[in-house]
Amino acid sequence: xxxxxxxxxxxxxxxxxxxxxxxxxxxxxxxxxxxxxxxxxxxxxxxxxxxxxxxxxxxxxxxxxxxxxxxxxxxxxxxxxxxxxxxxxxxxxxxxxxxxxxxxxxxxxxxxxxxxxxxxxxxxxxxxxxxxxxxxxxxxxxxxxxxxxxxxxxxxxxxxxxxxxxxxxxxxxxxxxxxxxxxxxxxxxxxxxxxxxxxxxxxxxxxxxxxxxxxxxxxxxxxxxxxxxxxxxxxxxxxxxxxxxxxxxxxxxxxxxxxxxxxxxxxxxxxxxxxxxxxxxxxxxxxxxxxxxxxxxxxxxxxxxxxxxxxxxxxxxxxxxxxxxxxxxxxxxx
Amino acid sequence: xxxxxxxxxxxxxxxxxxxxxxxxxxxxxxxxxxxxxxxxxxxxxxxxxxxxxxxxxxxxxxxxxxxxxxxxxxxxxxxxxxxxxxxxxxxxxxxxxxxxxxxxxxxxxxxxxxxxxxxxxxxxxxxxxxxxxxxxxxxxxxxxxxxxxxxxxxxxxxxxxxxxxxxxxxxxxxxxxxxxxxxxxxxxxxxxxxxxxxxxxxxxxxxxxxxxxxxxxxxxxxxxxxxxxxxxxxxxxxxxxxxxxxxxxxxxxxxxxxxxxxxxxxxxxxxxxxxxxxxxxxxxxxxxxxxxxxxxxxxxxxxxxxxxxxxxxxxxxxxxxxxxxxxxxxxxxxxxxxxxxxxxxxxxxxxxxxxxxxxxxxxxxxxxxxxxxxxxxxxxxxxxxxxxx
Numbered sequence: 001x002x003x004x005x006x007x008x009x010x011x012x013x014x015x016x017x018x019x020x021x022x023x024x025x026x027x028x029x030x031x032x033x034x035x036x037x038x039x040x041x042x043x044x045x046x047x048x049x050x051x052x053x054x055x056x057x058x059x060x061x062x063x064x065x066x067x068x069x070x071x072x073x074x075x076x077x078x079x080x081x082x083x084x085x086x087x088x089x090x091x092x093x094x095x096x097x098x099x100x101x102x103x104x105x106x107x108x109x110x111x112x113x114x115x116x117x118x119x120x121x122x123x124x125x126x127x128x129x130x131x132x133x134x135x136x137x138x139x140x141x142x143x144x145x146x147x148x149x150x151x152x153x154x155x156x157x158x159x160x161x162x163x164x165x166x167x168x169x170x171x172x173x174x175x176x177x178x179x180x181x182x183x184x185x186x187x188x189x190x191x192x193x194x195x196x197x198x199x200x201x202x203x204x205x206x207x208x209x210x211x212x213x214x215x216x217x218x219x220x221x222x223x224x225x226x227x228x229x230x231x232x233x234x235x236x237x238x239x240x241x242x243x244x245x246x247x248x249x250x251x252x253x254x255x256x257x258x259x260x261x262x263x264x265x266x267x268x269x270x271x272x273x274x275x276x277x278x279x280x281x282x283x284x285x286x287x288x289x290x291x292x293x294x295x296x297x298x299x300x301x302x303x304x305x306x307x308x309x310x311x312x313x314x315x316x317x318x319x320x321x322x323x324x325x326x327x328x329x330x331x332x333x334x
Numbered sequence: 335x336x337x338x339x340x341x342x343x344x345x346x347x348x349x350x351x352x353x354x355x356x357x358x359x360x361x362x363x364x365x366x367x368x369x370x371x372x373x374x375x376x377x378x379x380x381x382x383x384x385x386x387x388x389x390x391x392x393x394x395x396x397x398x399x400x401x402x403x404x405x406x407x408x409x410x411x412x413x414x415x416x417x418x419x420x421x422x423x424x425x426x427x428x429x430x431x432x433x434x435x436x437x438x439x440x441x442x443x444x445x446x447x448x449x450x451x452x453x454x455x456x457x458x459x460x461x462x463x464x465x466x467x468x469x470x471x472x473x474x475x476x477x478x479x480x481x482x483x484x485x486x487x488x489x490x491x492x493x494x495x496x497x498x499x500x501x502x503x504x505x506x507x508x509x510x511x512x513x514x515x516x517x518x519x520x521x522x523x524x525x526x527x528x529x530x531x532x533x534x535x536x537x538x539x540x541x542x543x544x545x546x547x548x549x550x551x552x553x554x555x556x557x558x559x560x561x562x563x564x565x566x567x568x569x570x571x572x573x574x575x576x577x578x579x580x581x582x583x584x585x586x587x588x589x590x591x592x593x594x595x596x597x598x599x600x601x602x603x604x605x606x607x608x609x610x611x612x613x614x615x616x617x618x619x620x621x622x623x624x625x626x627x628x629x630x631x632x633x634x635x636x637x638x639x640x641x642x643x644x645x646x647x648x649x650x651x652x653x654x655x656x657x658x659x660x661x662x663x664x665x666x667x668x669x670x671x672x673x674x675x676x677x678x679x680x681x682x683x684x685x686x687x688x689x690x691x692x693x694x695x696x697x698x699x700x701x702x703x704x705x706x707x708x709x710x711x712x713x714x715x716x717x718x719x720x721x722x723x
Contacts, residue, residue, distance in 0.1 A: 061525070062521075062524050062528055064521040066487065066518055066521050067487050067518075067521030067522065067524065070521065071487050071488075071491035071494065071522075072491060073487065073491055074487065074489060074491020074492035074493070074494070074495065074505075075492065077488065077491070078492045078499070079499075080495050080498075094517070097481060097484060097518070098484060098487070098518075101480075101481045101484060102481075102488070107683050108465070108684055109464075109466045110465075110466045110469070110477060110683075111464065111679070111682070111683050112682070113471065114470050115686060146684055147684055149685075170686040171685050171687070200690075248689070248690075248691060249690075250690060250691075251690075
């Protein structure tokens with residue numbers, strides 16, 4: 001029996017490989033956006049695609065996000081499967097009208113006659129020392145819009161598998177790529193990319209018995225680190241990686257919280273009106289009689305994304321998560 | 335060393351020679367809108383085209399009148415009339431080949447109908463029983479777009495995709511004068527020109543964006559002048575002259591089909607009715623202005639030409655009017671029937687694969703409908719036929 005040598009790959013490389021494989025598998029897949037061609041994207045995710053598939057399949061567009069997404073709508077109407085890049089989270093905002101008024105609704109308003117299989121890749125989130133408009137966590141806007149799927153990988157394998165699933169999906173998918181994980185590495189065999197189940201399944205990244213950390217995207221490694229640190233305090237934490245906010249995997253989340261009886265939602269976007277409120281409500285509705293404490297949230301502060309020199313105070317880190325875990329000893333307080 | 339010598343030592347290299355990318359002169363529109371009817375050129379117009387335009391204009395006018403009446407009877411939630419603009423609507427539909435695509439705005443129901451859509455299906459959005467009443471692929475008419483100018487980049491993308499696939503397809507996108515102020519107008523024209531996409535933009539400049547007149551909308555010499563900034567030709571046409579609009583659009587479409595890229599056409603016209611039935615146009619314009627434009631009516635212009643050339647006698651005119659009347663009667667009768675709606679359709683087309691959350695909500699509604707049907711069979715707002723599948 002031969003052992004396949006696993007090579008370390010970065011998330012950016014895995015995303016690029018997913019785009020390449022999707023383009024090779026289906027001539028309808030077109031990659032487009034600002035700087036995706038000759039430059040290979042500012043994060044090099046699209047590196048080599050224009051060379052391999054030509055400018056018509058991997059297109060440098062004018063600098064105009066509404067135009068990029070609006071043109072993608074027309075291309076999808078004609079049977080293509082556009083994958084557009086928004087370069088940075090806050091740069092996607094000019095495209096919001098196209099996203100919300102057309103991309104999310106076209107299937108619905110045409111009663112299924114005109115689905116739009118568009119993947120919108122958004123490098124998102126903080127922690128890379130970017131100046132303002134380069135670090136927003138915009139998932140709450142997307143998840144509040146019916147008709148969109150909202151997906152975010154946290155591992156190299158998921159980056160590949162979920163992006164392939166997103167491109168194959170007949171529905172529009174907002175694919176949020178955690179920027180600070182682009183250079184995270186994982187042992188990965190690019191010759192045998194892992195199979196991933198369809199979008200919408202959460203995964204238990206670490207089993208535990210005392211409480212569940214519910215998280216996604218850039219906060220997954222932070223939660224795993226917190227879970228390791230919590231062992232010293234006698235806490236055995238379970239970490240659930242949602243992988244997808246829409247659809248939401250109530251089953252996996254509720255099953256975990258019923259086992260552990262306690263839950264903390266962790267994300268770096270703001271807490272007020274953020275995903276954590278929705279998640280906490282869903283958990284409470286399903287697990288009320290199993291809960292030993294209220295569902296707590298550890299989120300970014302409700303402030304505009306701070307300048308790089310202060311961002312470490314904003315982003316939920318291990319200490320803040322451990323502090324919340326400590327507060328789960330509810331009966332001692334009440 | 336003198337100061338001059340020092341300067342000489344630090345003299346910067348001169349900038350590289352600059353050349354304009356495109357000669358702007360051929361892109362500029364003519365000073366006056368292109369006209370055919372009422373000029374010597376009208377004698378050359380093919381009688382068959384004149385008759386075709388006339389028939390469609392009369393039908394179009396009748397359609398506008400009928401739809402407006404239906405709003406008064408509560409059968410339509412709202413109707414943005416295109417009375418006065420029928421020449422643009424009809425020409426837009428007639429210049430397209432079957433394989434081409436039309437991208438209408440909310441005021442362009444008539445263009446969709448002239449392209450062959452069922453008049454009732456074209457009104458589905460405005461009636462309020464669903465958002466789009468037709469399969470856009472069937473007649474290659476995109477859904478009527480309510481947000482302004484957002485359909486323009488779609489037209490660009492579709493035309494671009496068709497060309498990538500090697501298909502000989504042109505997209506024609508309609509927008510109003512107000513829509514030219516939107517960012518999507520700019521982005522669409524820029525994309526189209528850079529990609530040399532086979533797309534034609536028709537601005538129906540009807541003078542007002544609801545109540546705001548053109549002078550408060552733009553400082554450009556004309557809307558057609560905007561084209562030169564994108565590197566595409568701008569054309570100005572009398573939007574009430576159906577023959578002129580047909581000619582200018584046909585040329586633009588032939589240009590696009592031959593690989594020449596996009597054209598921006600501005601049709602100067604006038605909205606005779608209010609913005610919609612919910613608008614009071616007397617607050618922002620005077621009767622005399624409206625009357626002036628009534629004197630330049632698109633239906634009358636064609637009718638006069640046909641009559642003067644002896645191509646339309648009383649019997650032929652009556653036949654055209656009877657045909658329009660029959661269309662209106664059929665529309666009236668079918669619109670007076672209550673649409674049968676299935677509430678479960680609310681969930682049918684949100685996603686290809688419904689989320690678990692939507693499946694739960696679907697079950698909830700089904701249970702509510704079942705309870706409603708059990709409790710009061712035959713009564714209630716939906717009645718038994720609406721309650722289940």
